[in-house]
Amino acid sequence: MxxxxxxxxxxxxxxxxxxxxxxxxxxxFGRLRPPAVYYVRKGDTLFSIAWRYGLDPHVIQRRNGLTDPNKISVGQPLRLKYSTKRLRYHKRNKSSPHKVASVxxxxxxxxxxxxxxxxxxxxxxxxxxxxxxxxxxxxxxxxxxxxxxxxxxxxxxxxxxxxxxxxxxxxxxxxxxxxxxxxxxxxxxxxxxxxxxxxxxxxxxxxxxxxxxxxxxxxxxxxxxxxxxxxxxxx
Missing domain, CATH: 2.70.70.10 (Glucose Permease (Domain IIA))
Structure with missing residues (x-):
């Protein structure tokens, strides 16, 4: 995509x-607490994902080693929180329900x-x-x-x-x-x-x-x- x-x-x-x-x-309009890992869905952009969870898109880009922020694909895992776990592609977002985050x-x-x-x-x-x-x-x-x-x-x-x-x-x-x-x-x-x-x-x-x-x-x-x-x- x-x-x-x-x-x-x-x-x-x-x-x-x-x-x-x-x-x-x-x-x-609830501000969602970001999951540790987010799996890209159809229609997503790095910017829209960042906006949804109240994050800085540049931080997401750096955290995931993306050389081109315009190129993300459906099912691609994106680390929204710092972790050392290895990421794997999923066809769906299987993250648990999210809570409202602080501002x-x-x-x-x-x-x-x-x-x-x-x-x-x-x-x-x-x-x-x-x-x-x-x-x-x-x-x-x-x-x-x-x-x-x-x-x-x-x-x-x-x-x-x-x-x-x-x-x-x-x-x-x-x-x-x-x-x-x-x-x-x-x-x-x-x-x-x-x-x-x-x-x-x-x-x-x-x-x-x-x-x-x-x-x-x-x-x-x-x-x-x-x-x-x-x-x-x-x-």
Missing amino acids: KRIILIVGLFILTACSSNYSGKYSKGS HRTPKVIANWVWPIKGRIVRNFNPKKIGANGIRIAGRPNQTVNAAEKGVVAYKGNGLNGYGNVVIIKHKSGLLSAYGFLSKTYVKEGQTVKKRQRIGTVGYAANKQLMLHFEVRRNGHPVNPKAYIGNRYRF
Whole structure:
């Protein structure tokens, strides 16, 4: 399996628009505790695996001696925790059920990003609550979603449970921003985006309400988005 995962220096300058087939997003946002060994499934990328378990993809790459992070195959074992045990290929992921993992404290920073959409916050960040890894902002029909800060698109798709159609952008200093519940997307993996650039359109959450799930991660761990966009709307 070959899919693009963001690598520093990789830039793809083409863009595209795609529609999300579902009317609203289902699933859980729970931060899963990583298994010692994960077996690659169809549709996985190194980046999506890292995001699912709150890990740094570069650490996974180094830990498994991957020379090309874009080349992983179905059934391939990936060591997510340090171990000296020998790995073997499996056709399925036979790992046991996972528990919710802990999160890191949000660092004190100066908020200089912009809000991805204009709207009322209907759910705040709460690191102790499943489904509150970020904030949710009420939206309107056909409302444009914009990049909160410049960066490179690291992931675009609906392969992350609970996020629906999502775009994830990598920024400097180990920061990532995610834009979930999108009905349409206008960017491509590897594409550079500017601050305030249109990246998608607001879609429906599981409660059938128009809203955006906006999430920020630092070194793989969820942090409070308000530390970067502020408490009040600005664009």
